[in-house]
Amino acid sequence: MxxxxxxxxxxxxxxxxxxxxxxxxxxxxxxxxxxxxxxRRRHLAVGVAVPAAALxxxxxxxxxxxxxxxxxxxxxxxxVPKTAPTTPAPVRPASYKVVALHHHSAxxxxxxxxxxxxxxSANPAGAWFWTNKRTCVFVRIGWADTKPASAAPVHLNxxxxxxxxxxxxxxxxxxxxxxxxxxxxxRGGWVVLTVSAKAPQDxxxxxxxVPAN
Amino acid sequence: MDMPGSxxxxxxxxxxxxxxxxxxxxxxxxxxxxxxxxxALLRVARRWRRIRGEPxxxxxxxxxxxxxxxxxxxxxxxxxxxxxxxxxxxxxxxxVLLQQVLLPAVMDLPVRQRAxxxxxxxxxLSVEQTADALGCSPGTVKSQTHHALTKLREALGDPADVxxxxxxx
Numbered sequence: 001m002x003x004x005x006x007x008x009x010x011x012x013x014x015x016x017x018x019x020x021x022x023x024x025x026x027x028x029x030x031x032x033x034x035x036x037x038x039x040r041r042r043h044l045a046v047g048v049a050v051p052a053a054a055l056x057x058x059x060x061x062x063x064x065x066x067x068x069x070x071x072x073x074x075x076x077x078x079x080v081p082k083t084a085p086t087t088p089a090p091v092r093p094a095s096y097k098v099v100a101l102h103h104h105s106a107x108x109x110x111x112x113x114x115x116x117x118x119x120x121s122a123n124p125a126g127a128w129f130w131t132n133k134r135t136c137v138f139v140r141i142g143w144a145d146t147k148p149a150s151a152a153p154v155h156l157n158x159x160x161x162x163x164x165x166x167x168x169x170x171x172x173x174x175x176x177x178x179x180x181x182x183x184x185x186x187r188g189g190w191v192v193l194t195v196s197a198k199a200p201q202d203x204x205x206x207x208x209x210v211p212a213n
Numbered sequence: 214m215d216m217p218g219s220x221x222x223x224x225x226x227x228x229x230x231x232x233x234x235x236x237x238x239x240x241x242x243x244x245x246x247x248x249x250x251x252x253a254l255l256r257v258a259r260r261w262r263r264i265r266g267e268p269x270x271x272x273x274x275x276x277x278x279x280x281x282x283x284x285x286x287x288x289x290x291x292x293x294x295x296x297x298x299x300x301x302x303x304x305x306x307x308x309v310l311l312q313q314v315l316l317p318a319v320m321d322l323p324v325r326q327r328a329x330x331x332x333x334x335x336x337x338l339s340v341e342q343t344a345d346a347l348g349c350s351p352g353t354v355k356s357q358t359h360h361a362l363t364k365l366r367e368a369l370g371d372p373a374d375v376x377x378x379x380x381x382x
Contacts, residue, residue: 004362007362007365007366007369008334008362010315010369011315011319011330011334011365012334012335014315014316014319015234015238015331015334015335016335018237018238018316019234019237019238019335022230022233022234022237022243022246023230023233024229024230024232024233024247024250025247028225028229028250028251028254029221029222029225029226031251032225032251032254032255032258033216033217033258035251035255036216036217036255036258036259037216039255039259164244166242166244166245169242171243171244197242197243197244198243199243201243201244
């Protein structure tokens, strides 16, 4: 049986190998700050809404008990100022297209003797690329008219409007295509990149799609 | 709740790679690991003034707790059907033993035992620091480590395979 030292040595190596390609998004601090600001706004909104609701309940109780001669209203109704609804500034929707890739290999997997960092296959439609650690990743490129309702937004610098889903270790990334920007799909839709969840998805996105507007 | 200053950005830049890798080893999924790290850093940002002196242990504890929650929630959600697409993911330098035997065996461990191994042998924390991160006693850390290594030893089987594979690389 291997000793604990043998085992932990292999374990350390395994952990290091398994996480070698993992790097956080470069703008992580900014993303956290943005979430922090949103959370603080929600916190402040609740701080205003809860006392206002309490006042409304108090005034309701005061009205309910007004016919009782012994009833003394504990609070008086207070008019809660309404804020005017704000109209968001018009934002041009993000739209993307797949980059023109050259055929470097017919099979869908990465050829062992490939010299190019990225190539494409016709069947299944997709592209492969080498990571910095010489790991080959295949990305299937597909199309969807709509994205799933469960898709979550992806925060990738310079690539707004992306969404992603995860099923059994397979990541699907949805990039919007605006109507009129794609000849095959004039009504617009979504380019779908399907890739292993272990693969560097940000690299896959940056290599395969580019903003169209 | 004041906005953390530039020292927070510096902390994120220095610590996020380690936190992300730890979260990945605990959850087994890159997307979930990113979510866990963001949520943990958000907790750090909320308490930045109070923990400014020593934010790393707090962040590490948040990552471990959130990853444990993720792991528990995994079994409450309905099972999703297998996707038709199975992407090719092969490495010329793949260590077959590590990728196909050891790491899956680590992922099969109970979440607490996995956390103990990751914190001790990936983050290189002491028994006491690991106990602090997991909110348990040092004795529990030692026993969990022992149980985890025993299970891994069983999964690995013949030690000769380990040695042979080590030399092959």
